[in-house]
Amino acid sequence: QSALTQPASVSGSPGQSVTISCTGTSSDVGSYNLVSWYQQHSGKAPKLMIYEGDKRPSGVSNRFSGSKSGNTASLTISGLQAEDEADYYCCSYAGVSTYVFGYVFGTGTKVTVL
Amino acid sequence: QVQLVESGGGLVKPGGSLRLSCAASGFIFRDSYMNWVRQAPGKGLEWLSYISTTGASTNYADSVKGRFTISRDNGYNSLYLQMNSLRAEDTAVYYCARTNDYGNGWYSAFDIWGQGTMVSVSS
Numbered sequence: 001q002s003a004l005t006q007p008a009s010v011s012g013s014p015g016q017s018v019t020i021s022c023t024g025t026s027s028d029v030g031s032y033n034l035v036s037w038y039q040q041h042s043g044k045a046p047k048l049m050i051y052e053g054d055k056r057p058s059g060v061s062n063r064f065s066g067s068k069s070g071n072t073a074s075l076t077i078s079g080l081q082a083e084d085e086a087d088y089y090c091c092s093y094a095g096v097s098t099y100v101f102g103y104v105f106g107t108g109t110k111v112t113v114l
Numbered sequence: 115q116v117q118l119v120e121s122g123g124g125l126v127k128p129g130g131s132l133r134l135s136c137a138a139s140g141f142i143f144r145d146s147y148m149n150w151v152r153q154a155p156g157k158g159l160e161w162l163s164y165i166s167t168t169g170a171s172t173n174y175a176d177s178v179k180g181r182f183t184i185s186r187d188n189g190y191n192s193l194y195l196q197m198n199s200l201r202a203e204d205t206a207v208y209y210c211a212r213t214n215d216y217g218n219g220w221y222s223a224f225d226i227w228g229q230g231t232m233v234s235v236s237s
Contacts, residue, residue, distance in 0.1 A: 001176075003158065034222035038159070045209060045230060046159065051216065051223035089159050093222040100173050101164075101221075103149075108158040 004029065004090055004106035011112040012080045020109045022073040022090030028104055030071040034093035037066060037075045041086045049088075050075060077111065085113045116140035116226055118210050123231030130200050130235070136193040136210030136228055144188040147213045147221045150195045152206040153230075160206075163195070164213065164221075178204075200235045207232050 005023040012018040022035065029035055033053045038046035048057050050066035053073065063078045073092070077084055090106035122134040134150070150162040163174045163184040172184055183196040193210050207230040213221040 032220075032222075034220055036223045038224070040159075045227040046224070047227070048223055048225045051214075051225070052218075052220075055216070057223075057225060091159075091161070091224070093220065096173065100171070102173050102175065103161040103164075103222075105151075105159040105161060 001028070001094055001102065001104045004092060004104055006088075006090060006106040006109045008107075009110040009112065011114055012077075013114045014080055014082065016080050017076060017078045018080060018111060019077075020075045020088055020090075020111070022075070022092075022106045024071050024073075024092055024104070026071060028092040028094040029068065029073055031095065032093050033068060035066065035068060035073040036091045037064075038089045038091065039084075039086045040089065046089065080113055082113050085111055087111070118212070118226055118228035120208060120210055120228040120231040123208065123233045125234045125236065126200055127237050128201060128235055131196070131198045132200065132233060134195040134197065134208055134210075134231060134233070136195075138191045138193065138212075141212070141226065143191040147215075148184075148186060148193045149211045149213055149224065150182075150184060150193075151209045151211055151224070151227075152204075152233075153209070154203070154206040157206075162208075165193070197233070200233075202235050205233060205235050 037050040040046045054066040149164045181199045211224040212226040214225040215221045
């Protein structure tokens, strides 16, 4: 399975909003509302930010929101802050058969706060 | 607290083997689907394998199928990855991670991650 496609980088000034796209296929993103998003600061483990397309785990700021249209999912960061500068990865559930599944991650996007 | 701690990484020659371990604490391990995910230096995340709560169901990415084997011991709250026939391209930080279904039966979110263990494959 090929990696989901994300832009290599996006940037914005503090207080602005940025949106990261994540394009897959009808076999993954398009078939399930099961896209998750992860934030990874340099040298650290990834952190879950969004699951099932648009749900936030407890403790994640409401400045982070997710959506999906067709084969493309999106993550929007509103009110950009310096601490948001990190790499972001999308991930989609991908069913293989009735009882077997897998996952495919995106290529990753570097968010820079100007 | 909720924690996953990987161990077993190191330097190995091409063609060699290594066994990674992941110790879980702070949550009900035996009720959790578990995974291995890796990240090559300067590259993105790559899912490798999952294992169901009892170990009855597993799956692997094509890149490691036939070479890597995932297993677990619920009595010891531990997850393992046996890696054989290692190649230079297997050089990466290896993370264990839990997938959560948030009660709906779809294990789609990696909600707990370890700090990772580095595996280097080089002659």
